[in-house]
Amino acid sequence: MSGAVDPDYTVAHSRPKAFYESFERKEELQHQTHYCPGCGHGIVHKMLARAIDELGVQDRTILISPVGCSVFAYYYFDVGNVQAAHGRAPAVGTGIKRSRPGSIVIGYQGDGDLSAIGSAEILHAANRGENITVIFVNNAIYSMTGGQMAPTTLLGQKSTTTPDGRTAEHEGHPLHMSELLATLGAPVYIGRVGLGDNRQIAQATRAIKRAVENQVRGLGFSLVEVLSPCPTIWKMQPVDAQHWVRDVMEKTFPLGVFVDRTNEMQPPAGTNTAPAIGEIPRILGICAGDAGLAGEIPTSQTGELDLRVRVSGFGGQGVLLLGEVLAEAGMDAGLEASWLPSYGPEIRSGTSNCHVRLASSPIDSPLVMNPDVLVAMNEPSLKKFGAGVRSGGWILYNGAMFPPEYVREGVHILARDFTREADAIGDPRAANMVMLGVLLEIAAALPQASIDAALRQCVKQPKWIDLDERALARGRALLREFMERGAA
Amino acid sequence: MDKLKPDRGLLKIDENECKGCGLCVEACPPRAIRIGDRLNHCGYRAAIYTGAGCTGCGICFMACPEPGAITVFRLVDRRTLPVSDSHVPVEGAVPCASN
Numbered sequence: 001m002s003g004a005v006d007p008d009y010t011v012a013h014s015r016p017k018a019f020y021e022s023f024e025r026k027e028e029l030q031h032q033t034h035y036c037p038g039c040g041h042g043i044v045h046k047m048l049a050r051a052i053d054e055l056g057v058q059d060r061t062i063l064i065s066p067v068g069c070s071v072f073a074y075y076y077f078d079v080g081n082v083q084a085a086h087g088r089a090p091a092v093g094t095g096i097k098r099s100r101p102g103s104i105v106i107g108y109q110g111d112g113d114l115s116a117i118g119s120a121e122i123l124h125a126a127n128r129g130e131n132i133t134v135i136f137v138n139n140a141i142y143s144m145t146g147g148q149m150a151p152t153t154l155l156g157q158k159s160t161t162t163p164d165g166r167t168a169e170h171e172g173h174p175l176h177m178s179e180l181l182a183t184l185g186a187p188v189y190i191g192r193v194g195l196g197d198n199r200q201i202a203q204a205t206r207a208i209k210r211a212v213e214n215q216v217r218g219l220g221f222s223l224v225e226v227l228s229p230c231p232t233i234w235k236m237q238p239v240d241a242q243h244w245v246r247d248v249m250e251k252t253f254p255l256g257v258f259v260d261r262t263n264e265m266q267p268p269a270g271t272n273t274a275p276a277i278g279e280i281p282r283i284l285g286i287c288a289g290d291a292g293l294a295g296e297i298p299t300s301q302t303g304e305l306d307l308r309v310r311v312s313g314f315g316g317q318g319v320l321l322l323g324e325v326l327a328e329a330g331m332d333a334g335l336e337a338s339w340l341p342s343y344g345p346e347i348r349s350g351t352s353n354c355h356v357r358l359a360s361s362p363i364d365s366p367l368v369m370n371p372d373v374l375v376a377m378n379e380p381s382l383k384k385f386g387a388g389v390r391s392g393g394w395i396l397y398n399g400a401m402f403p404p405e406y407v408r409e410g411v412h413i414l415a416r417d418f419t420r421e422a423d424a425i426g427d428p429r430a431a432n433m434v435m436l437g438v439l440l441e442i443a444a445a446l447p448q449a450s451i452d453a454a455l456r457q458c459v460k461q462p463k464w465i466d467l468d469e470r471a472l473a474r475g476r477a478l479l480r481e482f483m484e485r486g487a488a
Numbered sequence: 489m490d491k492l493k494p495d496r497g498l499l500k501i502d503e504n505e506c507k508g509c510g511l512c513v514e515a516c517p518p519r520a521i522r523i524g525d526r527l528n529h530c531g532y533r534a535a536i537y538t539g540a541g542c543t544g545c546g547i548c549f550m551a552c553p554e555p556g557a558i559t560v561f562r563l564v565d566r567r568t569l570p571v572s573d574s575h576v577p578v579e580g581a582v583p584c585a586s587n
């Protein structure tokens with residue numbers, strides 16, 4: 001080919017990289033979506049994928065799929081994915097964003113999901129100004145379940161639950177979520193766009209990118225409502241459904257930007273970045289090998305502290321108090337602390353338990369499923385929680401004989417009749433504090449002054465404070481004896 | 489082909505990924521797309537490029553709900569392109585990514 005015209009073409013618009021190349025989670029047709037022909041969800045997915053590509057945030061994006069036709073959004077986006085319970089995406093997103101501040105959290109919700117069952121979650125997330133992005137796909141109906149009325153259904157619109165059309169008298173007026181949320185002080189950006197024609201589609205593409213970009217810049221809460229066709233439930237041809245968005249839906253839901261504070265907002269001073277790879281094992285609670293007793297639990301001297309404790313026993317054994325004193329002492333020492341009691345009828349009888357975490361960095365979840373230390377006041381507690389203790393961790397068991405079926409390789413066991421130890425000091429009810437003393441000696445993370453302060457905070461009677469102090473000291477001594485015996 | 493000037497754009501539709509919704513047909517300003525007669529493996533009549541008139545604007549791409557049914561190409565101007573610039577030459581069909 002020489003001389004004349006030699007036309008070569010280069011790719012200008014193609015499948016965004018934020019999509020998986022093949023949708024492996026789908027059982028069949030792994031290059032197509034599961035959406036009906038002409039469904040707006042597919043178009044919104046493409047806009048979002050493109051925004052993720054253009055902003056270069058694929059590696060740190062976490063998408064929250066809703067319940068509704070888009071429940072399987074995680075089939076398509078090659079990002080971090082979480083699928084939330086119906087309407088809960090903003091609450092789940094809040095948790096993810098707060099614990100992973102460097103991530104880009106995008107909640108994807110339908111109008112049933114966001115404006116009906118999830119109306120409280122979106123309202124409060126927006127009101128707190130969570131630094132997340134919400135893509136709100138409004139097709140004015142519950143599509144996945146076959147076309148029931150949504151809060152956003154238009155007046156006169158037929159649905160399976162309003163067969164003669166929605167009336168204001170019976171079902172109220174369509175909810176204008178964007179306008180409602182725009183009354184709040186915190187949101188940075190709230191806008192409504194449509195998929196009704198080329199012009200609207202171009203505008204929607206820009207708005208979605210903007211809403212993600214605001215989060216990348218650390219500005220705060222952004223929401224884009226997208227008026228979106230559902231040809232199947234609307235019983236229209238795809239092109240007619242598209243035009244219905246523009247010609248009918250838009251009359252009830254005018255397009256526009258309702259809040260735009262992007263210019264007023266200052267990005268936060270300390271920029272939040274994703275943690276270094278080397279940090280991840282610690283964050284996930286994965287500990288490298290057995291480092292021997294002294295190095296078992298990272299302490300404030302050796303670096304980052306992240307102590308996870310589960311305390312369990314019968315009601316009345318002081319399970320919750322033990323946890324409370326530990327958490328209070330942590331707070332006094334300037335650590336992050338969480339104490340999550342399991343309340344219920346078992347406070348009086350039956351098994352009662354609590355989760356305690358003390359850490360140098362903010363705590364993501366107060367739940368402790370794999371404790372460093374399990375304080376088991378009785379056998380049912382061992383049965384319930386013994387298997388969860390992490391390798392290299394400890395089980396402190398209140399009983400002279402440790403039931404052999406719960407012995408686990410790589411888990412340290414200290415079994416003692418702590419009630420008898422407490423009795424020797426003056427009151428069997430101080431067994432919990434003897435066990436706390438052991439725990440404190442293992443963790444070696446808290447100054448004695450903080451423990452004393454916590455005890456005074458949680459225990460009111462001077463008689464008990466005195467007793468508990470002796471019990472703690474007895475516990476500490478017990479561990480030292482135990483270690484010496486082990487070393488000998 | 490006897491054209492003096494090549495089209496500025498070129499369109500490839502993955503026939504097997506297309507669901508025949510017709511949104512691209514509606515979206516294309518120069519009306520360069522139509523729905524074909526053949527059924528694809530899903531039983532949809534897929535959209536096809538008429539073969540001429542594409543400007544490479546990409547409007548159909550954003551209107552299409554399927555992730556990769558449409559790929560839009562743009563003419564590379566050889567006179568302004570540095571020799572080293574990479575681009576994908578297109579001959580005939582784009583490899584079909586479909587099922």
Ligand SMILES: Cc1ncc(C[n+]2csc(CCOP(=O)(O)OP(=O)(O)O)c2C)c(N)n1
Nearest residue numbers: 067068069086110111112113141142143144
């Ligand atoms: C807790 C709970 N309540 C009800 C349902 C049933 N349900 C599934 S999808 C849906 C409505 C979804 O509508 P929308 O959010 O508008 O999404 P669309 O399907 O229209 O995209 C409902 C009520 C459920 N799955 N879970």
Ligand code: SF4
Nearest residue numbers: 035036039069143230
């Ligand atoms: S029922 Fe409606 S919203 Fe659901 S996939 Fe089909 S067109 Fe989309």
Ligand code: SF4
Nearest residue numbers: 516542543545546548
């Ligand atoms: S790129 Fe533009 S001109 Fe080309 S087929 Fe698509 S809409 Fe038509």
Ligand code: SF4
Nearest residue numbers: 506507509510512552
């Ligand atoms: S918009 Fe996409 S799915 Fe619909 S007919 Fe065109 S190529 Fe096919």
